[in-house]
Amino acid sequence: MNTEPKTPTTGTLVMSIVLAVFGIFWMIAAKNIPDKTGFGSLGPGFLPFWAGVGLVFISVALTIGTLRAKNKDRSIPEKKERFFYRGYVMVLLTILALLIYIILLSRLHFFINTFLLAAAGLALSGEALRPRLLLVAALISFVLFAIFVFWLQIPLPGSRIFG
Amino acid sequence: MESIHLMLGGFEAAFSWLNLLYLFIGVVFGNLVGVLPGLGPVSGTVLLIPLTFKLPPATAIIMLSGVYYGAMYGGSTTSILLNIPGESSSLMTAVEGYQLTKQGRAGAALGMSAIASFIAGTLAVVGLMTLSPVMAKVALSFGPPENFSLIFAAFTIIASLGGSSVLKGLAMGALGVVLATIGIEPMVAQNRLTFGLAPLSGGISFVAAAMGLFALPEVFEGIERPGRVVFQKVALKIRNLLPNRQDFKDSKTAIPMGALTGFIGGVLPGAGATISSFFVYGIQKRITKRPELFGKGSMEAIAAVEGANNAASTSALIPMLTFGIPGSGTAAVLMGAMIIHGLQPGPLLFENNPDVVWALIASMYLGNIMLFILNLPLIGIWVSFMRLPTHIILTGVLAISVTGVYADENSLGDVIVMFGFGILGYILKKTDFPPAPIILALVLTEQLEGALHRSLVISGGDWSIFFTRPISLCLLLLALVSIILQMPAFERWIGKLRRLAREEVGG
16 A cells, blocks of 8 residues: 655645636636637637637546545645745845846946846855855856857847947 | 758868857757756756857757757766666666676676667668658648647647656646736737736746746756765776677677667657667667676666667657647757747648758767767766756856846846746646646647637637648647546556456466
8 A cells, every 4th residue: 555645736726726717817817808810700819719719628637637636535734844944045036136126227237237136146045145156147147248248239228338 | 962962061060160169059958958956958958048149040949959968968977877767768777787886797788878879860860851851841831720730639638748747748738828828819919818917928938937947946956955966986987888799790680779779769750769768678678688687787678778868859849840849858858949939840841941951960970970979988077067066067057047038038037927937937847737738738839729710710610620631620639638648547547458358368
């Protein structure tokens, strides 16, 4: 008899419900698309509507299947994962750093902005707060700058001062 | 005769300095991607797309496809040396190769891997060169109903990219179709489902979605669970890199078997390098004269598996080039890159852009030669890369992702879209939903909708057109069968039949 803890199904359950709700939302949104094509039922809302129907249908099937698997052999517990453990906190902080980067993208020079993002990324992923962190962040930013601006000649925010 | 003429033209283009340089960059980078666990050929290819924006289309595709098959060569390095499969298709190489490393035969294992990869990869390119024009001619005879049914069948096979769960694969495919309908309706260019958001007015950027779904989740997961490969010193002398005569004798059937299995597996959408490698391992284990070596360090197994995964990575381009149906996640990314460069994969590609196609095919011969020559000497360098702290690599990936997406259209909106897809991709990773079907759907939905509209215009709104044309009907039935075969209920039913059959025989 298998006594290994079961792989958690909560995530799948939540996702399948979210997908089903999203599918319903999409169906409603698709029905409200004004039809300027004159194609009638085959207008611009046709495929989005039926894609939404498909998503709802599949998500419901997935929900039912997941619930069945969850309830099967209740004597075997599921593996428990803490929700707020250090790893997830680090990921959230990385997402926040990325968000700040995006907000500052059109305001700060690319090099500075990328340097700050790289430094944050290194710090959050475990690099100790030493001069090496700043050096590596600067190197990453410089290499990217060199590749995109000098080699590929693709303008980046704030790089126009270099021609 | 015409094919030979076109092939010669392809070689002429492939031998240009520009194409050779970018082919070299692609295969070397692909090799590195294959070595580094966590970065697969999909994310590796995605990362290089921004570097191709200013390149001619042929050069861009040559480089990006180099990443794909280069990764297959690289995946064996860490598998053999460290028992860490660089790619999922190298898992059995790790099982056998690491045993050989412990026996002091790492060099010979690496050598056999490179030789098998080269031979099988080259044979697969010959197959690609021979089959593609024929399949393209067949595809040209397809009308809109056949195209619609073909893409619909491809969507059902997408479910097999869902790993263990068919429903998860289908759900992601459906989500991909939903997201692909954002932006401009293809028939009359009417805006839809943008909810007033300017970044969505042109639809979802493929580069932003691909970076978000494949590159960012690797970064997030690496930050969530920081780790470092524990490296053990392995003596690698050049003279040790050749397998001995017995190894070659043992592998003489394994390499062709790997090439054939991989070639067929790559052509079938959804099968691919990983399944081919497991399949050929199982076959070789049954037919070998030395089964006692399997699991304990079999050179023959390495030859078969590495041959299969290289052949599969080459033949996976056939359905993409000829039918416009990508058979794998990486092929879908390549297809997206081709579309970005103004190429339309499918039968018309051979008619409208023969120079690009044949240059690509010719470059694959050259790419295999480059990899064969470079793979072994570069092993020391790749192993040094493995010493790099993972967080430096991940931070580099993060920075190049955001820069690359911005560089596509100089659009902050695309970066925001990438950010959204990055969060989605991470959630999908944590809940074990596959992202590849979303990308496949993003690439195929516009064609699907166009084919649907054109079909119904031809038939005057009569849906039976899809069922009265034989090829279309066959493809729809194939779609239905494909779904049924993958359902857990069907597998349980087959299991029951097998048990009953065994009981009858036993009784």
